[in-house]
Structures are given as C-alpha cells and as structure tokens.
Amino acid sequence: MTGDLSRQGTVQSHTVIRVPGKAHAAGAPFVLLLVRLDNGNQILGHFHGSEPPLINSRVSTSSAQNETPSFAIFGETV
Numbered sequence: 001m002t003g004d005l006s007r008q009g010t011v012q013s014h015t016v017i018r019v020p021g022k023a024h025a026a027g028a029p030f031v032l033l034l035v036r037l038d039n040g041n042q043i044l045g046h047f048h049g050s051e052p053p054l055i056n057s058r059v060s061t062s063s064a065q066n067e068t069p070s071f072a073i074f075g076e077t078v
Helices: 022-027
Strands: 008-017 030-037 042-047 058-061 070-073
Touching: 008 042
Parallel strands: 042 070
Antiparallel strands: 008 030, 008 058, 030 042, 058 070
C-alpha cells in the first residue's frame, strides 16, 4: 500500500476468529475485516478492537506494505 488513500477504506465484511490454529491461539479471539480501500482494491486485515465495526464503517491502517494490516476506526490510532 502506498499513499494515504490506499491506507483508508470501508468495511465490506468481518468475522470473529474465536478458535484459531495453534500459531494464533494467544491472540484469540480476534476480528478480521474485508476492507475496500479508497483506491478500489480489497484487502483482509486485523481489526484493532474486540468487537467488529459496523459494515460501511470507515477504517484506516498505518501498517507497512509487507505486513498484514491492522485497521482502526478512521481517526483513531492503530
């Protein structure tokens, strides 16, 4: 992801992972989001919060391009 526009988007879907595989067990439960970025791409990422945001909520990330993004409600700190 590059530029501010590709770091912001709208929640399209979400799921709560309550029973993950062993590699992610310590982080359970956690929220995964499907986000349509402002540049039109869609991406999966973690949500910084225990409850999923509403569909169509605005979210943003400051994650680097080679990391799994961690999203927060737009305007909140990730």
